[in-house]
Amino acid sequence: MTSDLADTPLVSLEGGVLTLPVSLDGKGNSLDSDCISQAGVALDSVLAGTVDVGAILLVGLGKNFCAGGNVPGFAAAEDRSEHVRELADRLHGVVRQLDRAPVPVVAAVAGWAAGAGLSLALAADFSVGGPDTRLLAAYPGIGLSPDGGMSWRLPRAIGQSAARAFILGNEPVDGERAHRMGMITTFVEGDVPTAARELAARLASGPRASYAATKELLRRSEVNSLSEQLDAERDSIATLAVSPDGIEGVNAFVAKRTPRFGDA
Structure with a gap:
């Protein structure tokens, strides 16, 4: 971009x-x-x-x-x-x-x-x-x-x-x-x-999708009930689990290496 x-x-x-x-x-x-x-x-x-x-x-x-x-x-x-x-x-x-x-x-x-x-x-x-x-x-x-x-x-x-x-x-x-x-x-x-x-x-150089999702969750927490926020957190983490940075982060943790976010 x-x-x-x-x-x-x-x-x-x-x-x-x-x-x-x-x-x-x-x-x-x-x-x-x-x-x-x-x-x-x-x-x-x-x-x-x-x-x-x-x-x-x-x-x-x-x-x-x-x-x-x-x-x-x-x-x-x-x-x-x-x-x-x-x-x-x-x-x-x-x-x-x-x-x-x-x-x-x-x-x-x-x-x-x-x-x-x-x-x-x-x-x-x-x-x-x-x-x-x-x-x-x-x-x-x-x-x-x-x-x-x-x-x-x-x-x-x-x-x-x-x-x-x-x-x-x-x-x-x-x-x-x-x-x-x-x-x-x-x-x-x-x-x-x-x-x-x-x-x-x-x-x-960090995980941009993670940052964006976290900031959105924090914004929504201002108006959400606990139950609504729990649902939002569930949906967000599930989506990030198959994102390029989410895959890289988990794989790097398992391989005991530093993640290379943004390379994918």
């Missing part, structure tokens, strides 16, 4: 890892409109199956992952309500696409992840942070409420009470504490972008 990414110059694809910048160096690494638009175009290709992607990597092109929305842009808008609504709609389109993506999503949460930046980090399957990582709700500081799914994902990650205290209190949390709380999945002492890219590369 191939796809022309000529219309998305900020996006890159290498070794099965689709890298999507969410902010640019300068302007405080605020959420960049061009980045979000190009991410949406690239993710359309992923969901259509026209691009050979094994993992998605969210990054900031600067010292911070993303310091939130472009607040000066909010202030300068002729109609602030309509401007913010349009930006939220565009961001939410990307959040929905990331949720539906059949491959693992990794966020390199270097430096600050605030406001919409934190919402994007929470949208990832894996979020990698380090000693310099700082998370902040940010919205109360400018008199606004969360977007990007923060009010949905954060309570599920750390619990309702902790999410309320974090968002309403609007105090930053460092990377180590964020990891202990469950706000990020992975804490590293070394370089965060490098660790995140290595993780994405490892995942990209």
